[in-house]
Amino acid sequence: MSIINNRLSKEQYEKNFEDIHPAFENKDAALVEANRCLFCYDAPCMKSCPTSIDVPKFIKQITTDNIKGSAHTIFTSNIMGAGCSKVCPVEKLCEGACVYNLMHDEPIPIAKLQRYSTEMAMEKKWQLFSRKQNTGKKVAIIGAGPAGLSCAHVLSREGIDVTIYEKEKLGGGLMTYGIAAYKVTPQFCKDEVDYILSIGGIEIKYEQELGKNISIDELQKNYDAVYLAIGVGLARQLDIPGENMEGVIDAISFIYDIRNSGFNKVSVGDKVAVIGMGMTAIDAATQAKRLGASEVTMLYRRTKEEMPCTQVELDIAMLDACKIIWLAAPKEVIGENGKVTHLVAEKMKLGEPDASGRCAPVATGETFTLAVDMVIKAAGQTPYQSLVTTNNLENQNGKLKVNHSLTNLKGVFAGGDCVNGGREVVDAVQAGKDGAKAILDFILNV
Amino acid sequence: MADIRSNFLGIKSPNPFWLASAPPTDKKINVLRAFEAGWGGVVWKTLGSQVKNVSSRYSAVNYGGHKIMGFNNIELISDRPLEINLKEIVECLKLFPDRAMIVSLMADNDKNSWHELIKKVEDTGAHGLELNFGCPHGMTERGMGASVGQDPEIAKMVVEWVMEKATIPVITKLTPNVHSVIPTGEAVVEAGTNALSLINTIQSVTGVDLDTLVPNPYVAGKSVFGGYCGPAVKPIALKFLTTLAQNEATKKIPISGIGGVSTWKDAVEFMLLGASNVQVCTAAMKHGFRIVEDMIEGMNNWMDEKGFKTLNDFIGKSVDNIVHWEDLDINYHHIAKINQDKCIHCGLCYIACEDTSHQAIDLAQGKPYNTYSIKDEECVGCNLCQLVCPVDSCITMEEHRVAPEYINWVEYQKRGLPLNDH
Helix, strand or coil: CCCECCCCCHHHHHHHCCCCCCCCCCHHHHHHHHHHCCCCCCCHHHHCCCCCCCHHHHHHHHHCCCHHHHHHHHHHHCCCHHHHHHHCCHHHCHHHHCHHHHHCCCCCCHHHHHHHHHHHHHHCCCCCCCCCCCCCCEEEEECCCHHHHHHHHHHHHCCCEEEEEECCCCCCCHHHHCCCCCCCCHHHHHHHHHHHHCCCCEEEEECCCECCCECHHHHHHHCCEEEECCCCCEECCCCCCCCCCECEEEHHHHHHHHHHCCHHHCCECCEEEEECCCHHHHHHHHHHHHCCCCEEEEECCCCHHHCCCCHHHHHHHHHCCCEEECCEEEEEEEEECCEEEEEEEEEEEEEEECCCCCEEEEEEEEEEEEECCEEEECCCEECCHHHHHHCCCCEECCEECCECCECCCCCEEECCHHHHCCCCHHHHHHHHHHHHHHHHHHHHHC | CCECCEEECCEEECCCEEECCCHHHCCHHHHHHHHHHCCCEEEEEEEECCCCCCCCCEEEEEECCEEEEEEEECCCCCCCCHHHHHHHHHHHHHHCCCCEEEEEEECCCCHHHHHHHHHHHHCCCCCEEEEECCCCCCCHHHCCCHHHHCCHHHHHHHHHHHHHHCCCCEEEECCCCCCCCHHHHHHHHHCCCCEEEECCCEEECCCECCCCCCECCCECCECCCEEEECHHHHHHHHHHHHHHHHCCCHHHCCEEEECCCCCHHHHHHHHHCCCCEEEECHHHHHHCCCHHHHHHHHHHHHHHHHCCCEHHHCCCCCHHHCCCHHHCCCCCCEEEEECCCCCCCCCHHHHHHHHHCCCCEEEECCCCCCEEEECCCCCCCCCHHHHHCCCCCCEEEEECCCCCCCCCHHHHHHCCCCCCCC
16 A cells, blocks of 8 residues: 555546536537526526526527627626536536426536537637726736636726736636546636636736735735735644644645646555545545545545535545545544554534534544545635734634625725635635625725 | 228328328329328329429428428429329329329419310329419419419319319319408309318518528528428418308318328317318428328327217317407406416516516515415416416416306497406
């Protein structure tokens, strides 16, 4: 047992990481589904989308051969509509609300139709938006993830020049660095960022990190407003003995490596334990398996009833033959020569509902041991608490406190994961729109 | 099992489903395939003087992802030599003696031409003749087809010529490209036609190509008005049919119903409104001759369920159920009801009523599902909500009579009863 890379052939990697939600093969296939759409009024799908995409309208536009209009409808509400069509947990959003579910029929494949229109727009480089006359105002945004890009695009349309400061080498944030490679490819993420920037008026300065080479003070001085879209990034610690041993890695870093290196460069254990049952845990477990791990076991301290991931996501893990152990919490990592050899876990039972409303896991005292050589921690992410505190930003456990996107600092706004603690890409896009609206009110009307 | 054998003017066929005069009946090979598939009869594609066809010949109107809601053709009468057609008719008759063989005719506009053509066709042993007074394109410019059917005097004259000569039953096929089929219908009945058939195709332009800007069907950068048929024209055909079935002169002779018949249900509807049999073309051109299998079985099962033993038991049964507006019962009122257990909250009833009708549906906001219910006092009973609802039997129309007795508009006015209570 050991943690090694290059476990598979090139062909195996390609097969394992091919697009899990393939596009429609042709126009006719899209039309069959588009024509099924009932064109609901005050549509449940639209109301279930955090960015309120007018789903019936964009689908109707596919049926009338108005793909340009369809893409415009989507991007007007969600400038990352292309990426969201690949990464949104639509089963609990638009598609989950589709009225066909109530007729015990398959819902309209909204995401797939959204992908159809948006990918065509990106491929053909349709410029669907124009900038209003330049206002002479400038806004700085920290973070080129979904919230930052969404905010930037709205502001640019309104004639404001935007500079985004991004600590990584590429834009897209978690879309680029934090999502399973079989959902979006690095090339797609790059294309999507380029497409968003093609409106003009948005400059991204890469490898610029808050607290290192930029400061809020400085930005406040040089810009009419500042928008913080710094996300969350720190993996929650397990706080158990042996956590610092070689072979214990957090899911975010693991996924980041997969997205940044070639598949054959990323090392993975032979027997891997994944802690957690959120979307990131699933992405880590399935990708560990797809990189060649012979056995992947997921541990979750509650039951299937309380799991944060959707059934669709769980199904991906189960189809990848990941083992699931419910009601189990990590207790200790055991190793030899500083390298992981075993994970000791404690059996849990459900107690009274806790602050989250879910039944709290309660330790039973009974333990069991798994022979593993790698432990991936995916027990949630924590906000940049010290970073925001040192910048005098009001926060709650690191999550920024805002009032209509405005922080406690003058002209400094915030949104996305750094405010909500980490939600879907689509939530961040909406936060970016809300932030832009607040900024526009602030700089144009004050 | 019900008996669906048909007897039209003494012309017998095992079922009332004939193929209309059109491309599917232009050649022996097609007709034999049709008979093998089970069709009761055919009306052989129109014979007349030699013509030349162009390409393209067809175009269509698609709707909501479904192909050929309406179909359009610019084809002329048979472009094959008359002698070959006559020879093939004889061969088909010999191979399938139990099927109806009608031959459609469109001779040049003189008595001798008609008489010569009739003689040649009767020599084949065909069972009947159908006069094509309806073709709306190509032949009209030569004073034939619809230009005969549109002028009662000319139609009457031609039928008189035909009846002088014909010894087998004569069906006159009418054009719908008129404000009413009654004047021509009455004229040809007076001239002695043995039966009527309708409708022929309706003049149309099915669309314009948005790249080339040329309407379709496309012929070297140009197009021409064509004849429209298929499911889209069925309601128009049923209306014309009913007017014939209700007219004192025309209802005395049998009518063969044509126009968008695609299923056994369509056929039953035509027959309930007075057709003795039906003729089919577009549906066969879309799906092939095999569709007749379900037409036969479906009609049979329906007749068994309704207790009809022969076709005559139900032919014309609905004719009297279409009346003048003035005869409708004004005291009849019904109100829509939404079954909340079946409702899928699509809101289509609401937006249709709110935007375009009587604001009679209440919307209670929900996330993501709104609740919709009928405001009884605002509902005029128009059916719109029920028509747009995608769920079967979710919206029903519940009877709420204003008063128990029947009262029509004339009587209503006489009594000075209140108007515009909505």
